[in-house]
Amino acid sequence: MTATGADLRRGPFAEGERVQLTDSKGRLHTITLAPGKQFHTHRGYLQHDDLIGSPDGSTVTNTAGFQYLALRPLLSDYVMSMPRGAAVVYPKDAGQIVTFADIFPGAVVVEAGVGSGALSMSLLRAVGESGRLHSFERREDFAEIAKANARTWFGADHPAWTVTVGDLVEALPQQVETGTVDRVVLDMLAPWECLDVVGEALAPGGVLICYVATATQLSKVAEAMRDAGSWTEPSAWESLVRGWHLEGLAVRPQHRMHGHTGFLITSRRLAPGVTPPVRKRRPGKGYEGLEDSEGRPAEVMPGSNAEEWTPEAIGERIPSDKRVRKVRRSVTG
Numbered sequence: 001m002t003a004t005g006a007d008l009r010r011g012p013f014a015e016g017e018r019v020q021l022t023d024s025k026g027r028l029h030t031i032t033l034a035p036g037k038q039f040h041t042h043r044g045y046l047q048h049d050d051l052i053g054s055p056d057g058s059t060v061t062n063t064a065g066f067q068y069l070a071l072r073p074l075l076s077d078y079v080m081s082m083p084r085g086a087a088v089v090y091p092k093d094a095g096q097i098v099t100f101a102d103i104f105p106g107a108v109v110v111e112a113g114v115g116s117g118a119l120s121m122s123l124l125r126a127v128g129e130s131g132r133l134h135s136f137e138r139r140e141d142f143a144e145i146a147k148a149n150a151r152t153w154f155g156a157d158h159p160a161w162t163v164t165v166g167d168l169v170e171a172l173p174q175q176v177e178t179g180t181v182d183r184v185v186l187d188m189l190a191p192w193e194c195l196d197v198v199g200e201a202l203a204p205g206g207v208l209i210c211y212v213a214t215a216t217q218l219s220k221v222a223e224a225m226r227d228a229g230s231w232t233e234p235s236a237w238e239s240l241v242r243g244w245h246l247e248g249l250a251v252r253p254q255h256r257m258h259g260h261t262g263f264l265i266t267s268r269r270l271a272p273g274v275t276p277p278v279r280k281r282r283p284g285k286g287y288e289g290l291e292d293s294e295g296r297p298a299e300v301m302p303g304s305n306a307e308e309w310t311p312e313a314i315g316e317r318i319p320s321d322k323r324v325r326k327v328r329r330s331v332t333g
Helices: 075-081 091-100 118-127 140-154 168-175 191-201 215-228 321-332
Strands: 018-022 028-032 038-041 044-047 058-061 067-071 108-112 132-137 161-165 181-186 202-212 235-237 244-247 250-253 263-268
Touching: 018 075, 028 038, 028 075, 075 091, 075 118, 091 118, 091 202, 091 263, 108 118, 108 168, 108 191, 118 132, 118 140, 132 140, 132 168, 140 161, 140 321, 161 168, 168 191, 181 191, 191 202, 191 215, 202 215, 215 263
Parallel strands: 108 132, 108 181, 132 161, 181 202
Antiparallel strands: 018 028, 018 067, 038 044, 058 067, 202 263, 235 263, 244 250
């Protein structure tokens, strides 16, 4: 890490650092400090030079007399304001992933896909320089954006991070040895297609956690884990975060909240040859016979065709190629 790396979190503001400015109404602005530059709003401007060399937590006054509080952004602030190609994993979900997957210092972790790098940075924070994070991303442009975002945050390329552009199923066996991975995090369209390969990579007892957007994906991956017979009974949940308004006696929930972003589902790798205990609560006959309520076979049931699993089909907003090219140029120069 370099001396100016944002992850060092100490010392005065320096050239090249990102600084978060908060005005009197709580509005946030993020700037990158550069000598001689100015930050303009409709209410005057302030000089970057007035912030360079100031301690974290300082205030600065612009030409119109308005004050701003200047702080180094937290990682949760940074990922919400950084350039993005793909949608980011929100901090509320990244925190759940790090905790419930038990990502620890020195762990060997596999991640797919990378997106804009938001989750990758949380995982790198957790494994530290003594761990390893093997990230896989099918799109080269997304991978470049993610690496640039992480480089800006840490101040340099993180020594524990390897980013591979390609398909996880094909590339993972070439990157890691069988049974040497501690944790696997899948943020992808069809994680059930990767269960065999990640199962081979995970050590017995290792944790698999998947982040999916829809209930149909959640059901699909849960049943695939059960059918494989090499995983513990999956556990699934979602987190909803509601802020509170705090002003005098007016203490109440905020009108807006961070609602559904995605589902998380976890399971652990069983030892080779071990059969999981029989479930006490059996699924209904319709599931056991792989037929729907009208007696149709599973292969013609809605959602059974792999070709139906596209980002558009599950309601994801797909960034245009033009937008991704623009973001890529902005972060990589």
